[in-house]
Amino acid sequence: MKKILVTGGAGFIGSNFCNINKDLYEITALDNLFLGDRDNLDPDVRFIEGNACNLKDLEKVGPVDYVLHLAGTSSAPMFMNEGFVDGYVNSVESFCRTLEWARKNGTKRFCYASTSSLYGNNPMPLMENQHVRPLNHYAVTKEVYEHAGECYNRVYPEMDIVGFRFMSVYGPNEEAKGKFANIISQFAWDMQRDLSPIIYGDGTQFRDFTNVRDVVQGITKAFEHEGQIGADVFNIGTGESSSLNEIVEALKKAFEKDIEAKYIPNPVKEGYIKGQHADISKIQSTLGYEPTVKLADGIKEQVENLRPEKIRQTSSDDFR
Numbered sequence: 225m226k227k228i229l230v231t232g233g234a235g236f237i238g239s240n241f242c243n244i245n246k247d248l249y250e251i252t253a254l255d256n257l258f259l260g261d262r263d264n265l266d267p268d269v270r271f272i273e274g275n276a277c278n279l280k281d282l283e284k285v286g287p288v289d290y291v292l293h294l295a296g297t298s299s300a301p302m303f304m305n306e307g308f309v310d311g312y313v314n315s316v317e318s319f320c321r322t323l324e325w326a327r328k329n330g331t332k333r334f335c336y337a338s339t340s341s342l343y344g345n346n347p348m349p350l351m352e353n354q355h356v357r358p359l360n361h362y363a364v365t366k367e368v369y370e371h372a373g374e375c376y377n378r379v380y381p382e383m384d385i386v387g388f389r390f391m392s393v394y395g396p397n398e399e400a401k402g403k404f405a406n407i408i409s410q411f412a413w414d415m416q417r418d419l420s421p422i423i424y425g426d427g428t429q430f431r432d433f434t435n436v437r438d439v440v441q442g443i444t445k446a447f448e449h450e451g452q453i454g455a456d457v458f459n460i461g462t463g464e465s466s467s468l469n470e471i472v473e474a475l476k477k478a479f480e481k482d483i484e485a486k487y488i489p490n491p492v493k494e495g496y497i498k499g500q501h502a503d504i505s506k507i508q509s510t511l512g513y514e515p516t517v518k519l520a521d522g523i524k525e526q527v528e529n530l531r532p533e534k535i536r537q538t539s540s541d542d543f544r
């Protein structure tokens with residue numbers, strides 16, 4: 225069985241990856257629990273509480289065949305005000321430290337999270353070969369990952385370095401992210417408490433909402449791919465988009481509750497992304513990825529698995 229390290233393994237995407245793949249790989253989840261929760265992980269997934277910026281913590285893992293680097297400062301608002309310096313340091317240092325550790329330990333393939341935020345308000349559908357100009361510091365860190373990964377692979381071609389531009393990911397295990405969680409979680413937490421979800425603007429803004437199980441599928445396809453990949457990046461999305469108004473309607477159905485959204489003027493003045501619609505043909509043709517989870521089914525499943533007692537901060541209308 226192949227060995228794999230998942231940094232940020234107790235977080236939202238990381239824990240879903242570990243739990244789904246625990247019988248396929250011998251997995252070690254490394255997480256400093258900044259936004260992760262040990263309880264997100266199945267008890268039989270090996271867990272190390274540690275920092276991916278810290279070589280001593282990485283060395284506790286032992287050699288692995290693959291690395292999935294998800295640790296880092298995982299959303300744009302975390303870089304605001306006091307978070308600016310620490311946000312950059314945590315993301316860039318954890319990436320470089322883990323990359324270097326992986327190569328020195330003979331890792332064959334290093335996969336990492338980039339982001340669709342890189343596209344800003346580019347023309348749609350969003351394609352990997354578009355020129356990108358990040359609108360916020362969070363997206364800049366991911367652009368750094370992509371460039372650093374490409375340079376690194378030129379010097380050390382023996383380790384593939386593969387980035388994923390995830391679209392808007394939703395699904396279970398987001399409670400520990402609190403106010404940094406996806407809008408679907410935020411809305412669901414509000415509606416579960418019979419509160420109106422708060423929409424910025426008129427609710428026509430749209431995202432390519434992608435179920436975390438499909439995200440895990442895409443990443444797994446990259447690890448399982450035969451032959452060299454080199455350094456490359458792939459969108460992971462569904463190729464379809466839904467508006468926030470449609471999300472509220474789907475949640476109303478799933479909860480069987482008639483709660484209307486509350487509309488307020490959009491307080492985000494700069495860098496607000498109006499729409500997101502991915503072109504997924506590259507990952508389909510190269511890795512054989514196909515989205516499988518229909519939005520209505522994914523939302524229903526999420527509603528059935530909410531764990532309100534685990535929400536780290538109360539839901540708020542910040543950062544939408």
Ligand SMILES: NC(=O)c1ccc[n+]([C@@H]2O[C@H](COP(=O)([O-])OP(=O)(O)OC[C@H]3O[C@@H](n4cnc5c(N)ncnc54)[C@H](O)[C@@H]3O)[C@@H](O)[C@H]2O)c1
Nearest residue numbers: 232235236237255256258259260275276295296298337393
């Ligand atoms: N969720 C999305 O929609 C989405 C979209 C695009 C990209 N991403 C990226 O995917 C990755 C995973 O996202 P997520 O939604 O699961 O976020 P998350 O915050 O739940 O996961 C990140 C995990 O990393 C841990 N962590 C942070 N810094 C660490 C460090 N230095 N050492 C060890 N652990 C550390 C946190 O405790 C957390 O558990 C992130 O890099 C994020 O930027 C997420």
